[in-house]
Amino acid sequence: MVVYDCFSIYCGIFVLYPVVVFAIIISNKAANSICVHASIHVSFHRLAFILYIVAISNSSGGTYKASKYIKKSH
Numbered sequence: 639m640v641v642y643d644c645f646s647i648y649c650g651i652f653v654l655y656p657v658v659v660f661a662i663i664i665s666n667k668a669a670n671s672i673c674v675h676a677s678i679h680v681s682f683h684r685l686a687f688i689l690y691i692v693a694i695s696n697s698s699g700g701t702y703k704a705s706k707y708i709k710k711s712h
Contacts, residue, residue, distance in 0.1 A: 655682070 659682075 655685070
């Protein structure tokens with residue numbers, strides 16, 4: 639089950655996220671594309687941080703702790 643979770647997380651990062659970013663960039667080809675790129679960059683770092691916490695808590699045996707920490711940090 640943990641292997642499947644890791645696979646779905648990596649699949650979400652490397653397959654779905656670039657597609658979403660590509661669609662956002664295409665739909666915002668105007669002058670504000672630099673701002674869009676910056677916000678995408680920040681959101682990607684936030685996503686990576688959350689997934690890092692989830693992976694660490696999964697390896698120590700507690701997804702509940704990670705979800706509690708993520709809710710507390712936002």
